[in-house]
Amino acid sequence: MATTTLPLVRASAAFPLMIWLRDNGHPLDCVLQDAGLPSAFVADPDQPIPLRTAIEFLHSVARAEGLDIGCRVVTPDGIDQLGFIGVLVRASQTPREAFQLVTRAFFHHGSHGMLTFTPHAGGATVRHVFRVPLDAEALFVTQQFITALIVSVVTREGQDGSAPEHVELTPHPVLGLSLLEPHFGCPVCPTLTGAVAVTFSDQVLDRPFSQRRVPLDQQVTEGSGAIRGDGTLAGSIRTILPLLLARGGEPTLAEVAHFAFMSTRTLQRRLTAEGTSLSRLIGQERSARAVALLTASTTRVQEVAAEMGYGSGASFTRAVRRWTSAPPTRLRKGTTGD
Template identity: 85%
Template sequence: MATTTLPLVRAAAAFPFMIWLRDQGHPLDLLLQDAGLPPGFVANPDQPIPLQVGIEFLRAVAHAEGPDIGCRVVAHAGVDQLGLIGLLVRASQTPREAFQLVTRAFFHHGSHEVLTFTPHAGGGTVRHVFRVPLDDEALFITQQFTAALIASVVTRGGQDGSAVERVELTPHPVFGLSLLESHFGCPVSPTLTGAAAVTLSDAMLDRPYTQPRIPLDQQVTEGCAVIRGDGTLAGSIRAVLPLLLARGGEPTLAEVARFAYMSTRTLQRRLTAEGASLSRLIEQERAARAVALLTASTSPVQEVAAEMGYGSGASFTRAVRRWTSAPPTHLRKGRSGYG
């Protein structure tokens, strides 16, 4: 399962965990930092993040709170918190309609994940698979979370009893699967295909939701293409550079290679083939951010320099001149044709 771009996922995938941690009074910022996310990262559910970063955040929460945390998080927050995915569920009249909408839109949720819904006699099965190499612990944590979300799409209708007939997941390397059966109320078996699978009856799939349907905004999917980007490795890295730079400091080649599930040598070779380099991409992102701050703000140049991480106004001025052939003061609104 070699990758050619840096795998991305919408930040919404981690939002139920962040909501649960916040409501339980846990140190959210510390766990975010440990996973490689900036403190206060709770603003935009549609922001792309490296898939590897999201998985490491879920792993850190599981190590701190217990291996069945995915199921407990979903019981607390539910599918409504998942940005576009939550909007599609709320726009549906039945779980079957919700799964049909969500599986089509999932292409825009993650770049290296596939969600399918397959009807069969008496019901249907929802399957989720990653297109990146993950260890069994990571698969156990992420797959139980996904399976619990699938079940919550059904229980959102207020049905009593077990929402699902059967669940197939990757066992935890130490705890197996038995600790999850009480959460799902049905047999939980080892997956034979590597995919998470949740089987549902027709009765559950076609039972109308009791909550009123919320019509879907026709513009809701605008901007979704950022998850897939332009199909280049450089484009996928460019999509998450603002996030990585917001942590302070610059991402290293080794770190970006890890996010891309590549060796540093492979990453360099593929970027070179595209006429790019990590240092050049970082420089371009810093230039774009500096110009945006200078043209949209009236703050003193020294303050903008500090926000950009420069120790002095002089060094910032030299950088801006290198990027734009003009000093920072010329990039203010209404000056020299800028803004």
């Protein structure tokens, strides 16, 4: 299950967890910093983040708060917290329509996960599978979270009799699945395929939502911005470089390789085959950011240099000259000096 691009997911995938942490008195800024995420990213639920970061974020909280945390953080309306996925659910008349809309749009939610909705006699099954290598404990924690979100589509209005008929997911390597049955109110069995499978009856799927339907903008089905880049490894790295650079400092080769589920040697080799390198990609992103800051405002060059992480105006000026063959002052709009 080797990856060819860096696996990404929308930031909204972590929102139910962050809301739970905030509501339970955890200092969210510190928790996000420990997870390698800048606190500012919460302002944009559709922003892509490394899938590995989201999974490890949930797993770290599970180790501290209990291995069934993936179930406990999801409220009955948890699906509404998932950015444009929540918008699709709110635009639906029934759970069946919601699942049909979400599965068609899920391609735009994450680059290495697949969601399907399969009708059968008496009901239908929703399945989710990751296309990345994860150990059994990480799958146990992550798949219960995904299962709870799937179930929240039918429980979001607090109606009785909305439990699934059957759930399949990866057991914990030591504890099995005994922790989870009380959360789902139905039999929970080991998956034979590695995928989450949640089965609902037709009665549950076709029960109309009582809340007023929200009109759907056609563009919302794709979120905001591409989640798969241009299909290259370099393109997928470019997608998250602004986020990684916003933390301060530069991402290392080892860090990016970890996000990509690759060794550093494999990452280097594949980038070389695409005619680039991580340092070149970082330089291009810094160049684009610096030019944007210099041309879009009249902020002093010294302040732009500080925002870009340069210790002195002189080092920033040399970098700008290297990128653009011009000094920062020449790039200003409406000013000729700093």
